[in-house]
Amino acid sequence: MDRKPVRAILFDLDNTLIETNRAGGVAIQKTCELLKKTLGLDEGTVFRVCDAYKDKLRDEVFDASGARSIDEVRVGHWEESIQEVVAGSPEPSLATDCYYLWKNTRLQLLSLSPDIRNLLRELRTGYKLLLLTNGETRTQREKVEVVGCEEFFDAVVVGGEHPEQKPSPSIFTHCFALLGVEAQDCVMVGDSLGTDIKGGLNAGVRATVWINQGGSLPDDSIKPDFTIPSVLGLPDVLESLK
Structure with missing residues (x-):
């Protein structure tokens, strides 16, 4: 595995950071x-x-x-x-x-739990963080505002504001440009195999992390690099990538 250091983390919002x-x-x-x-x-x-x-x-x-x-x-x-x-x-x-x-x-x-707030605060000291969420612009922006999560991210990207949403590589390329990083500098974290994980794989990120809260069976055609039951397990994944 390429040992290039991880510089940035892309997070999904719904059912990854908040319990939509x-x-x-x-x-x-x-x-x-x-x-x-x-x-x-x-x-x-x-x-x-x-x-x-x-x-x-x-x-x-x-x-x-x-x-x-x-x-x-x-x-x-x-x-x-x-x-x-x-x-x-x-x-x-x-x-x-x-x-x-x-x-x-x-x-x-909808809310960010104290534990997730602490996690994001800690991660931001060592990584660039970006929120990448699919959906209609107003709906997703309302969620971002009500949970007060924008302060934890270097950028917030809403799929509805762009020609293509996850899993299209184009929106990931836009995210990389916003952060000033390359795909291999990044980890993609999300709960959806079809959008978050497939999108990260399509875009060539360093690693994909699937948040599988319910213990669902994976889709054999989409293979995340890591599977964890909660985003709170992310620090262990990042440690293994060092």
Whole structure:
């Protein structure tokens, strides 16, 4: 293995540094309760509405024209989900209420733990740090702001602000240029094999570190250099790369 010293670390945000899935689960549960109370629905029907919303989020295509804001798009997701499952025509304001309850609850629950704050603070004394997160610009910037993590990074790169997102090599090349480093100077850390790890491998970074919190089985076609259950295990990985 090339023993060139690691100079920079690229971090994913969601489910790497912050527990977005957990916050989203609580937010969905609260929205289910609102729908149940407002429409008098049984639990199964409510879950079908919320599952439809989650499906639309997963398949979401950002409106590059800017004709509709991300808030308007996601209010539309709730409106369509309710209409697809519930008979009749609920009040138009219900979709708006669902969206903002879901959004605000999720944001309120997102945070950097004290341990992760300490880790980033310590790492920054020896490495350049960059946050590289996929997603729609406003959504991701809101997360960065609410968790107060920008202070720990030399740069923050949001995929939605660029022509291509992870795993495209182009966005990694942009990150390397921002930091003034080469690919082999860098380690990529993230929870997604398909975007973080594949992207790091495509870009030729020194090492990739997969955060596998749930003990998922790896994709045989994408092989991270290291697998750890929490980002807090990163110092041991970095020590092994010296």
